[in-house]
Amino acid sequence: MRYDIVTIFPEYFESPLEVGAIKKARKRGLISINILNLRDFAYDKHKMVDDRPFGGGEGMVFKPEPLYRAIQKVKGEGSPYVVYLSPQGRVLTQKIVKELYEKKHLLLICGRYEGIDERIREHFIDDEISIGDYVVFGGEVAALVIIEAVSRLVPGVVGKRDSVEKESFSQGLLKYPQYTRPRDFMGYQVPEVLLSGDHARIEAWRRRKSLETTLKRRPDLLKKASLSPEDEKILKELGWKKYE
Numbered sequence: 001m002r003y004d005i006v007t008i009f010p011e012y013f014e015s016p017l018e019v020g021a022i023k024k025a026r027k028r029g030l031i032s033i034n035i036l037n038l039r040d041f042a043y044d045k046h047k048m049v050d051d052r053p054f055g056g057g058e059g060m061v062f063k064p065e066p067l068y069r070a071i072q073k074v075k076g077e078g079s080p081y082v083v084y085l086s087p088q089g090r091v092l093t094q095k096i097v098k099e100l101y102e103k104k105h106l107l108l109i110c111g112r113y114e115g116i117d118e119r120i121r122e123h124f125i126d127d128e129i130s131i132g133d134y135v136v137f138g139g140e141v142a143a144l145v146i147i148e149a150v151s152r153l154v155p156g157v158v159g160k161r162d163s164v165e166k167e168s169f170s171q172g173l174l175k176y177p178q179y180t181r182p183r184d185f186m187g188y189q190v191p192e193v194l195l196s197g198d199h200a201r202i203e204a205w206r207r208r209k210s211l212e213t214t215l216k217r218r219p220d221l222l223k224k225a226s227l228s229p230e231d232e233k234i235l236k237e238l239g240w241k242k243y244e
């Protein structure tokens with residue numbers, strides 16, 4: 001997987017891409033990440049990357065030429081899928097993460113201020129993605145979300161392969177609760193089943209807990225989840241109204 005990131009704050013990416021699984025994956029050549037400083041593509045004396053909006057209004061807009069030059073540079077080195085991170089984009093889901101993974105090479109354009117010149121958005125952007133219905137300062141944090149979520153699908157990046165497939169979000173349910181030592185914490189015990197060594201019972205308990213947690217906190221996920229007849233039986237017992 002290859003990522004190119006266009007930003008006016010390259011320093012933003014220094015530490016998050018230098019820790020943990022992403023750092024290891026980069027070292028092992030499983031993923032490559034290049035940061036392009038938009039200012040390097042502003043050839044005028046003042047290296048202007050943004051300017052005031054035509055028609056008035058507050059805030060600044062990214063000028064088209066520097067963005068165009070940055071995009072062209074990356075296109076000269078490969079065939080990137082150009083993604084503009086913006087509040088107006090389609091909201092990221094695991095399904096979209098998988099689509100992005102299939103592209104193998106992403107060029108992530110991080111906006112700031114009021115966004116980018118429409119002529120770039122219209123003619124040089126392949127996709128526009130938001131990370132949710134709330135407002136942050138710029139596209140950089142969204143680029144990190146995409147890099148982490150997509151990189152988890154690259155074989156070898158996440159330890160045990162099956163753990164990614166089995167991941168509850170991939171099956172559309174929330175994860176079951178987790179416990180670790182000590183067995184007794186301030187008088188709060190670990191559920192006995194988890195100490196039983198009976199893997200079938202543990203598996204069943206975990207599935208029930210996933211269903212319970214999902215029903216309680218994210219019933220919306222149940223409509224899209226792949227549920228077995230046994231799952232539906234448990235959900236009905238828990239008071240799930242399937243067609244409500």
Ligand SMILES: O=C(NCc1ccc(CNCc2ncc[nH]2)cc1)c1csc2nc[nH]c(=O)c12
Nearest residue numbers: 085086087130131132134135136137138139142
């Ligand atoms: O660049 C991003 N945000 C910076 C930002 C914040 C506010 C505004 C101006 N407000 C829009 C408006 N102007 C007028 C009416 N409405 C534009 C851009 C961003 C990238 S992906 C993402 N995903 C979720 N949320 C986000 O903010 C983002």
